[in-house]
Amino acid sequence: MVSHVDVFEDRDTEDSTSSSGRSGPSADRGRVVRHLLTPDEAAGAFTLAKTCAEAYPNAHDEGFLADAPVLAHDLPSSVRRAANAARLDDRKHAFVVSGNTVEPWLEPTPAVWRDADTVASGPYGFLLVLYAALLGDPIGWGTQQDGRIVTDVLPVRGLEHSLVSASSERELGWHTEDAFSENRADHVGLFCLRDRGDIPTTLSCADPASLPQDVVRVLAQKRFTIHPDPSHSAPADSAHGREKVALLSGPGDAPVLRIDRDFTVADEDDPEAVRAMDALIEHLDGNTYEVVLGAGDVCFIDNRNVVHGRRPFRASFDGKDRWLKRVNVVTDLRRTRAERPTATSRVVG
Ligand SMILES: O=C(O)CCC(=O)C(=O)O
Ligand SMILES: [Fe+2]
Incomplete structure (x- = not known):
């Protein structure tokens, strides 16, 4: 669960200690909407997920993904209402459903x-897709985790200092998820199955009104390149990262960000673009705040409104490490069709 100075709770709830948050320096940054399930609602949602896990082979199954928006009608009405409000809120940073069941006999973190796509962790993947279906349609990437739709975020030995989400000792720099692609998600869903103390996820947003207007003007022009991060096994001849893109779009009161701190470049021979990008990086660094996900929290980050990352931590690699299930959600599946092989496939690229 999230407790943050600017977290909006959508009904009267009591904070539990499963997670906490810290605010950044400005009070109006965090727009994290949290919905806390009652124990009965959590049990109902989990039972629905288990029923799905019995009826479909796995959470990546095209049949399940096609049926999910209808199956999601059986989620508790309170969460459906909250998700609908979040869907229509173009200023929110994240929507968190707290209080979900995570069974104490959850297997060790792989x-x-x-090795993480197991039967035992299956119902959680199903539940993540059911919640995702309240916001849009899940997609996966052919170039990431074998094209799975529900992927896993866990620390991997040997990748402690890498630039991908399997890192631990190194901060995962803030990024728009899959910023390099036009087919990137509108929401990134993270289901925390196991937390390990205080390991904050970071969020940051742009406020064009507080940036110099000449900087905003340059950021809105196609003068930047964004390369895929190494979580993607993109072919060497990939066209991604060659086209110039803008980093900021949309109206001033609902700006859309597209930037990855570690994989975005402005041409050296375009000093105006370099300066504008430096200003945006400084701005986003300054606006960064933390949200700690605890076990049972399902967090949908709005990939248009905010960038996200994760603070560094020391992994133990003993089966007790932090473990999240992740899903990418698009609000217009048709938008991604050119890079999906068939109408029913959810795998992009
Ligand atoms: O570990 C986190 O909190 C965020 C990870 C992340 O950015 C991702 O999996 O896309
Ligand atoms: Fe991410």
Whole structure:
């Protein structure tokens, strides 16, 4: 659960200690909407997910993904209402459903993502897709985690200092998820199955009104390139990262960000673009705040409104490490069709 100075709770709830948050220096930054399930609602949602896990082979199944928006009608009405309000709120940073069931006999955190797609962790993947279906349609990437739709975020030995989400000792720099692609998600769903103390996820947003207007003007022009991060096994001849893109779009009161701190470049021979990008980086660094996800929190980050990352931590690699299930959600599946092989496939690229 999230407790943050600017977290909006959508009904009267009591904070539990499963997670906490810290505010950044400005009070109006965090727009994290949290919905706390009652124990009965959590049990109902989990039972629905288990029923799905019995009826479909896995949460990546095209049949399940097609049916999910209808199956999601059986989620508790309170969460459906909250998700609908979040869907229509173009200023929110994240929507968190707290209080979800995580069974105490959850298997140990796997050593690598490849081993994480197990039957035991299955119902959680189903539940994540059901919640995702309240906001849009899940997609996966052919170039990431074998094209799985529900992927896994866990620390991997040997990748402690890498630039991907399997890192631990190194901060995961803030980023728009899959910023390099036009087919990137509108929401990134993270279901925390196991937390390990205080390991904050970071969020940051742009406020164009507080940036110099000449900087905003340059950021809105296609003068930047964004390369895929190494979580993607993109072919060497990939066209991604060659086209110039803008980093800021949309109206001033609902700006859309597109930037990855570690993989965005402005041409050296375009000093105006370099300066504008430096200003945006400084701005986003300054606006960064923390949200701690605890076990049972399902957090949908709005990938248009905010960038996100994760603070560094010391992993133990003993099966007790932090473990999240992740899903990418688009609000217009048709938008991604050119890079999906068939109408029913959810795998982009
Ligand atoms: O670990 C986190 O809190 C965020 C990870 C992340 O950015 C991702 O998986 O896309
Ligand atoms: Fe991410």
